[in-house]
Amino acid sequence: MSHSPLTNSFAAIDLGSNSFHMVIAEPEGSSIRIIDGLRVPVRLGAGLDSEKKLKKQTRNLALDALGQFAQRLRGVPLKQVRIVGTNTLRRARNSKDFMDEAHAILGKRIDIISGREEARLIFSAVSHAVPDSDTQRLVIDIGGGSTELIIGKGFKPELLESINMGCVSYTSRFLCSKKISAEDIKRASLEAQLELRPIAKIYTELGWSEVTGCSGTIKAVSRMLEELKITDGEVTRDGVQKLIGAIDKAGNADKLNLESISSNRTAVICGGIAIVHALMKTLKIKTMQASTVALREGLIFDMVGKAEQVDIQSQTLQNLISRYDIPQRQADRVEHAVTRYFSQVSKDWNLDEEADLALAIWAARLHELGKAVAHTQYHKHGAYIIENSDLIGFSIVEQKALALLIRFHRRKIDMDAFDTLQKSEKERVLKILSLLRLAVLLHRGRHSVELDQLKLKVKENQLIVSADEEWLEENPLTSAELASEADRQMLIDFKLKTLK
Numbered sequence: 055m056s057h058s059p060l061t062n063s064f065a066a067i068d069l070g071s072n073s074f075h076m077v078i079a080e081p082e083g084s085s086i087r088i089i090d091g092l093r094v095p096v097r098l099g100a101g102l103d104s105e106k107k108l109k110k111q112t113r114n115l116a117l118d119a120l121g122q123f124a125q126r127l128r129g130v131p132l133k134q135v136r137i138v139g140t141n142t143l144r145r146a147r148n149s150k151d152f153m154d155e156a157h158a159i160l161g162k163r164i165d166i167i168s169g170r171e172e173a174r175l176i177f178s179a180v181s182h183a184v185p186d187s188d189t190q191r192l193v194i195d196i197g198g199g200s201t202e203l204i205i206g207k208g209f210k211p212e213l214l215e216s217i218n219m220g221c222v223s224y225t226s227r228f229l230c231s232k233k234i235s236a237e238d239i240k241r242a243s244l245e246a247q248l249e250l251r252p253i254a255k256i257y258t259e260l261g262w263s264e265v266t267g268c269s270g271t272i273k274a275v276s277r278m279l280e281e282l283k284i285t286d287g288e289v290t291r292d293g294v295q296k297l298i299g300a301i302d303k304a305g306n307a308d309k310l311n312l313e314s315i316s317s318n319r320t321a322v323i324c325g326g327i328a329i330v331h332a333l334m335k336t337l338k339i340k341t342m343q344a345s346t347v348a349l350r351e352g353l354i355f356d357m358v359g360k361a362e363q364v365d366i367q368s369q370t371l372q373n374l375i376s377r378y379d380i381p382q383r384q385a386d387r388v389e390h391a392v393t394r395y396f397s398q399v400s401k402d403w404n405l406d407e408e409a410d411l412a413l414a415i416w417a418a419r420l421h422e423l424g425k426a427v428a429h430t431q432y433h434k435h436g437a438y439i440i441e442n443s444d445l446i447g448f449s450i451v452e453q454k455a456l457a458l459l460i461r462f463h464r465r466k467i468d469m470d471a472f473d474t475l476q477k478s479e480k481e482r483v484l485k486i487l488s489l490l491r492l493a494v495l496l497h498r499g500r501h502s503v504e505l506d507q508l509k510l511k512v513k514e515n516q517l518i519v520s521a522d523e524e525w526l527e528e529n530p531l532t533s534a535e536l537a538s539e540a541d542r543q544m545l546i547d548f549k550l551k552t553l554k
Contacts, residue, residue: 169216
């Protein structure tokens with residue numbers, strides 16, 4: 055059965071530690087219109103064994119959920135689909151195996167994002183839902199494995215943190231018995247308060263006018279407060295205290311027999327309530343409003359380019375270039391060559407004209423980043439900086455790929471270093487690396503070179519680089535380096551062909 059393409063549709067999938075969420079939306083003016091949404095309570099965070107590996111049963115449940123998502127994605131252009139993993143996939147030691155299987159099901163790679171990038175996207179979603187540029191807002195998202203805290207005004211976050219505590223992890227650590235008392239919840243809350251203590255002062259000093267909570271936990275607490283007639287749905291410090299008392303009296307959240315939250319949510323809500331209690335006490339929050347949007351809507355806004363119409367990734371890289379005083383002329387030469395050579399092979403290599411070219415250009419602009427530390431081994435210094443920096447707008451996979459390109463743009467290539475990438479990602483990055491290395495060695499003299507001196511083509515999976523014999527004789531250093539490229543241990547089969 056054929057499916058007509060939904061060319062104006064965008065889809066975002068959030069592989070959270072408690073639930074997997076998918077939302078499909080269309081741009082509508084300066085906002086979006088939600089067309090469909092799916093939620094599957096996978097409880098990924100509770101599915102890690104003692105070695106921090108995903109258990110087989112949890113992995114199978116997760117893959118089954120992705121199979122459902124894949125069916126609903128039919129017709130949505132893959133370029134308009136974004137899939138992200140958060141806390142549990144950041145921690146799982148065998149996440150690469152799961153992501154390879156997920157890629158095969160969805161036809162799209164999963165981007166594992168850092169906690170701070172998750173926080174940025176969450177703030178973007180809330181900012182678009184309540185666009186008030188004059189209000190300084192604290193945004194809180196309590197996920198299954200982590201809690202994000204953001205203070206900002208308008209569309210600009212000023213302070214972002216991701217703390218390793220969530221409703222699933224806290225329930226399994228402190229509140230997994232059948233009978234839950236107020237003392238049990240407050241004991242878990244005390245642990246959360248200790249986690250929050252290092253950041254409490256900087257947050258309270260910056261301050262805010264409004265507090266917005268945008269996670270399933272906070273929405274569930276809001277509904278519980280309303281159904282129990284404690285508040286009208288507003289999350290207040292006194293209301294949370296009364297809710298804990300109600301759970302203590304009933305013996306557990308599920309014994310309250312509330313219609314407003316599902317059994318899957320009640321299984322982890324006590325851990326979430328403990329974190330809400332800790333946040334309100336530590337940060338002196340009196341009242342909080344629950345929002346309907348979350349990370350997945352932030353992903354949609356990011357894709358449709360509504361966040362101030364600013365290219366966040368380019369802005370991040372420009373900040374790095376300025377901070378580390380990267381030589382602009384040399385970066386421009388290498389970028390120009392990479393772009394030229396990319397156009398010659400992209401079709402045969404099935405490289406993406408947007409995402410893959412962007413990665414090649416980023417690497418060209420930043421390949422001399424490490425010279426700010428030292429000239430010796432500068433490629434290693436640059437890779438370290440990239441891999442260990444907070445690159446706002448980048449996924450962990452993009453950051454890792456960029457670091458590998460910078461690390462191996464010169465000298466010997468360690469193929470084992472690329473094994474941390476998914477198979478399709480590894481092949482893609484190595485192809486881009488071959489183009490970057492050619493562009494760099496061609497410009498070793500740090501002056502402009504006629505790029506037509508090298509012509510690239512792909513034949514039966516072999517990269518053939520053609521060069522004029524007379525030009526090679528006039529440029530013996532470049533000639534020697536081109537010849538040595540053929541001996542590098544690369545996935546790409548490289549051949550130098552001289553033309554008379």
